[in-house]
Every structure is written in structure tokens, then in C-alpha cells.
Amino acid sequence: MTETLAETAPEAEGPLPEFPMPRAAGCPFAPPPTARALHTERPVARVRLWDGSAPWLVTRYADQRALLGDPRVSSEATRPGFPHPSAGFRENAGRRRTFITMDDPEHARIRRMVTGPFAIKRIEAMRPGIQKITDGLIDTMLAGPTPVDLVRALALPLPSLVICQLLGVPYEDHDFFQRKSSVLINRHSSAEEVVGANEALTDYLEGLVAGKLAEPADDMLSELAGRVRAGELTRRDAANMGVLLLVAGHETTANMIALGTVALLENPDQLAVLRETEDPKAVARAVEELLRYLTIVHNGRRRVAREDIEIGGETIRAGEGIIVYTGTGNWDAEVFAEPERLDIGRDARRHMAFGFGVHQCLGQPLARMELQVVYGTLYRRIPTLRLATGIDQLPFKDDGLVYGVYELPVTWTS
Amino acid sequence: MSGEGGGSRKGEGEGKGVTMRVEVDVPKCVASGQCVMIAPDVFDQNEEDGIVVLLDEQPAPELHADVRESAVVCPAAAIRVVEK
Structure with missing residues (x-):
């Protein structure tokens, strides 16, 4: 896994490594070898993006x-030089303004x-409800035939149901x-596809916000509708925010549930520890370690410099x-000993899987709670859970902004 | 500024007589809630917007390690720890 980079002097302009980088065959959890080599040899380096631009990785x-804590670093996606992940994102930057690009x-x-709704105590109050949903989904799995696609049966419906409830989005619309x-x-979606999907979702959310304006309920969209009524937000702003919360609220956790399960099944000693523990703190520690180990937001945190910045021997x-690739940061041996080892007993709380700085993930308490409930329940209820296919057959989301598996066929011994 | 980013890094000296003073920078807080998770006796969150509420400005020595860790993981560098 220690691939060496082309031997170029820092000044020489050889061909730049392309970003995103492919992972090594047979190493679905490890950050790409080129990123790991850069981490060792040139921790602040230019890379080539899809549009030919050459931001810093x-x-x-x-x-x-x-950098993520530095106010000279901007998140404004409309600034020139901002490293967009795709043409679709570039196209959308002006239309989909939310706080994550401000x-x-x-x-x-x-x-x-x-x-407010993501405060620790308010999320903790949701634990019994999340446990109930999880138990219900597992009951259904156990009652049906095997193999089962864990993504469809549990990983996707659980966070979708929860975020729908929190926002006030009807779950019937989940398809x-x-x-x-x-x-x-x-x-890989084209610009037209991304813009179309975004418009469709925003129109949908705007319709829901309009409904909440007329008939408020006890949910986040109603709170946002209240802001619209007070003149603090336009209806479109509220809808944009709703889209962000809905998408971020189900995609990320769903991928952590499925990919985390693959990682645990590949590390049976760790899975056994998690399955047997009665200690909620041990489960919480395992969640942090899996967040670190998998760092599923694998397209980097995108920024642009507002001023000249000296960092890692370079001047940005x-x-x-700027692309902050936390996949390698979370595998940095200076911070996490033997980073390539999944060790659910370690203290991994300093990981940056949720990012860092003022933009750090808003929904992290909810994500943690959902993962604690699922990881603390699934393997106890189905102790013989195993892959129904070879790990090399799994469809990994190399093309996604968030890493995971599209499908996870599992089976067990009844 | 990034200079303030690391919080307190003092690892040792947890013996008797070490006093700790905690300060929070409320405008900086982004309500990530990590301090409440790590040191719930020292930090809480406002019901309305999840912004930090300091419960204990001079936490007892057995809480010092958790308070230091809270300062390190705070994404907004909103927790300052002064130890004497």
C-alpha cells in the first residue's frame, strides 16, 4: 500500500494525480493508495479535477x-476557483444556496x-423511537426469506423514516x-440530471413548506415555515434547507449502516466484541471508530482560499x-496508531468524519444515535449474520460523493 | 483564528491544587454538541438553538480530562481552558 509517486521535484510540473483517486483492488475500506502516498510524501499537493483545474489536496x-478551522478559507461555492466535484455541482452552486456553502x-x-432539534438531549429523547423502528425492520427481515438486501431492508429505511418524522416529510414519498x-x-450524473433532480426535490419541499404554513405541525419544516412567515427566509430558502436536511439525513447514515456491517463482518473478532457487550459506552466507542475507519464522505471537503495561506510547506x-481529504487524515498514524486496523476499543473521538470547523456536520448527534442503536441491535438479534456473496462481488459506491455499497445481500442461519 | 484552534493541550498535572477555569465563546459555537456528549456536567445546550451553556466554570479535578478533550474536539474552537 506504499505506492511511490512520480519522482518530480516540487517545482516541476509533471502530470498531476487525478482526484478523486481509485481505491486499490481488494482494499475497499482503505483510502486510495495515491492519496496515502501523497500524505507521506507531499501532504499539500496539487491534483487534477474533472474540469482540468488543479486545486490543492x-x-x-x-x-x-x-485549514477547516481557518476563517481565511471559504466555503462559498460561487467564488471563482472553488473546486466543484462535478459539472452538476458547479451548475447548481448558484441555485442551491444553503448554509453549507456560506x-x-x-x-x-x-x-x-x-x-435546536439536533441538541444532544433532544436527540437522546428520540432513542426509544429509533430503537422501535429498528426492531420492527429487523422483525420483518427475520420473518421473510433470505438472502436479504440489507440496504433496502434496514440501512436506507431506518434513517429515512427518522428524518421524515423529524422534518415532517411523508415517508410514503420515499421512492x-x-x-x-x-x-x-x-x-457521474450530468449537469442536467443534477439540476433536474435538485429542482424536483426543491419544488417538492416547497410544496410541503406551503402546507406547513397553512397547517403547522410539530416538525422542522413547520419551524422553517414559521421563519418564512416572520420574513427571515424566503419559501425557496426554506425548501433548499429542507432538501439539504432530507438528503444529508438519510444518505450518509444509510451508507454507514451498510458499509459498517461489511467492515464488521470482515473483522469477526471486532464484531464479536460488539455483539457481546452490554455497555452502551462500548457501542458508542465502536461507532466513533467505524466513522473514522470508513470516512464515507470520500470526495473531500471543498473550499477556496480567500487570502494567501502558508500550510505544509506550500503557499495556497x-x-x-482546496480539497481536504479527511479519509487520509483519519488514517494519520500521528493521531491514530495503526490506523489501518479497525479497533472498536480505541478512542477515535478526534476523527474528522463529520468534518471540522464551523461547517462540521449539523446532524452528527442524530447519526451517532442511529448508528449506536443499529450496531447495538442488529448483530445481537441476528448473531449468524453473514454476506450472501463474496466481498469482491459487492457493488461499492466509488462514483458516489458518499461511499458505501449499493446493495448488501446478507443471510443467516435460522 | 487557527492559532486558537487546539484548545488546551496540558496533559499532566491533574493533582490536587490544579485549578481549571473554563470559558466559552458563545458567538463562535456551532452546536455540534460534542462537549455535552463528553462532559455533560460541565456543558449543556440551550433548548432553542443548541448553543453551548456553561454549567460549571471551575470543574472539579476528576472532570479536567473530559473538559480538555471537549476543547480539543470542539469544531469551532469555542472552548477555552485555563489551568493554573
Whole structure:
């Protein structure tokens, strides 16, 4: 896994490595070998993107933390030089303005409109409900034939049901929003497809917000509708925010449930520890380690420099794009000993799987809770759970902005 | 600024007589809730928007390690720890 880079002097302009980079065959969990080699040899390096641009890829934990916490680094996707993941994202940058592509102080003002429901105690209060949904989905799995696609049976419905409830989106519409959202976050979708999916979702959410304006309920869309009534947000802004919360709320956790299960099945000693523990703290520790180990947001955190910044022996000039690749940061041996080892007993809380800085994931308490419930339940209820296919046969989401598996056929001994 | 980013890194000296003072920068807080998860006796969150509420400005020595960890993981560098 220690591939060496082309021997170019820092000044020489050889062909730049392309980003995103392919993972090594047979190593579905490890960050790509080229990214790991850059991490060792040139932790702040230029890479080539789909559009020919050459932003900086930052691969070391300490540099990543410094940059993501640095106000000279901008998240505004409409700034020139911003490294867009695809033509679709570039096309959408102006249309889909939410707090994740704003800088402070505007970012803080808007983000705070939606932080309340994700407070630790409010999320903790949702635990019994999330446990009940999880138990119900597993009951259905156990009552049916095998093999089962764990993505369809549990990984996707659980977070979708929960985010629907929290937002006030009817779950009956899940086929529609899951389909549109998978177009949205696939980097091979064309610009037209991305814009179309985004428009469809935003129109849908705007309709729901209009409904909540007329008939408020106890959910987040109603709270956003209240902001619209108070003149703090336009209806379209509220709908944009709704799309963000809906997509981020189900795609990410779904992938962590499925990919985490693959990782645990490949590490049976670790799975056994998790299955046998009675300690919720041990489950919580395992969740942090799986978040670190898998770092499913694998297209990097995208930024652009507002001023010249010296970092890792390089100077990033104002207006140049920055990609913070937390996959290697979370496998940085300076911070996590033997990073390539999945060790659910380690203290991995300093990982940056949720990002770092003011844009760190808003929904992290909910994601943690859902993962604690699923990881703490699934393997106890189905102790003989195993893959129904070879790991090399699994369809990994190499083309997704979020990593995972499209399908996860599993079986068990009844 | 990035200079403040790391929080307190003082690892040792948890003996008697070490006093700790905690400060939170409320405008900086992004409500990630990690401090509440790690040190719930010291930090809480406002019901409305999840912004940090400091419960204990001078936590007892047995809480110091958790408070330091909270400062390290705070994504917005909104927790400052002063130890004497």
C-alpha cells in the first residue's frame, strides 16, 4: 500500500494525480493508495479535477484541522476557483444556496435556525423511537426469506423514516426522494440530471413548506415555515434547507449502516466484541471508530482560499481551490496508531468524519444515535449474520460523493 | 483564528491544587454538541438553538480530562481552558 509517486521535484510540473483517486483492488475500506502516498510524501499537493483545474489536496490531519478551522478559507461555492466535484455541482452552486456553502456571519445566522432539534438531549429523547423502528425492520427481515438486501431492508429505511418524522416529510414519498437524491449525489450524473433532480426535490419541499404554513405541525419544516412567515427566509430558502436536511439525513447514515456491517463482518473478532457487550459506552466507542475507519464522505471537503495561506510547506494563493481529504487524515498514524486496523476499543473521538470547523456536520448527534442503536441491535438479534456473496462481488459506491455499497445481500442461519 | 484552534493541550498535572477555569465563546459555537456528549456536567445546550451553556466554570479535578478533550474536539474552537 506504499505506492511511490512520480519522482518530480516540487517545482516541476509533471502530470498531476487525478482526484478523486481509485481505491486499490481488494482494499475497499482503505483510502486510495495515491492519496496515502501523497500524505507521506507531499501532504499539500496539487491534483487534477474533472474540469482540468488543479486545486490543492490536503491529506495530513494537522493541516486539515488547521485549514477547516481557518476563517481565511471559504466555503462559498460561487467564488471563482472553488473546486466543484462535478459539472452538476458547479451548475447548481448558484441555485442551491444553503448554509453549507456560506461563510460566517451569514452561515452562523442561518445554521442556527436548524440546530435546536439536533441538541444532544433532544436527540437522546428520540432513542426509544429509533430503537422501535429498528426492531420492527429487523422483525420483518427475520420473518421473510433470505438472502436479504440489507440496504433496502434496514440501512436506507431506518434513517429515512427518522428524518421524515423529524422534518415532517411523508415517508410514503420515499421512492421519489431517494431516487432523486441518489442522482444528486452521484458525481457521474450530468449537469442536467443534477439540476433536474435538485429542482424536483426543491419544488417538492416547497410544496410541503406551503402546507406547513397553512397547517403547522410539530416538525422542522413547520419551524422553517414559521421563519418564512416572520420574513427571515424566503419559501425557496426554506425548501433548499429542507432538501439539504432530507438528503444529508438519510444518505450518509444509510451508507454507514451498510458499509459498517461489511467492515464488521470482515473483522469477526471486532464484531464479536460488539455483539457481546452490554455497555452502551462500548457501542458508542465502536461507532466513533467505524466513522473514522470508513470516512464515507470520500470526495473531500471543498473550499477556496480567500487570502494567501502558508500550510505544509506550500503557499495556497488567494482564489485557489482546496480539497481536504479527511479519509487520509483519519488514517494519520500521528493521531491514530495503526490506523489501518479497525479497533472498536480505541478512542477515535478526534476523527474528522463529520468534518471540522464551523461547517462540521449539523446532524452528527442524530447519526451517532442511529448508528449506536443499529450496531447495538442488529448483530445481537441476528448473531449468524453473514454476506450472501463474496466481498469482491459487492457493488461499492466509488462514483458516489458518499461511499458505501449499493446493495448488501446478507443471510443467516435460522 | 487557527492559532486558537487546539484548545488546551496540558496533559499532566491533574493533582490536587490544579485549578481549571473554563470559558466559552458563545458567538463562535456551532452546536455540534460534542462537549455535552463528553462532559455533560460541565456543558449543556440551550433548548432553542443548541448553543453551548456553561454549567460549571471551575470543574472539579476528576472532570479536567473530559473538559480538555471537549476543547480539543470542539469544531469551532469555542472552548477555552485555563489551568493554573
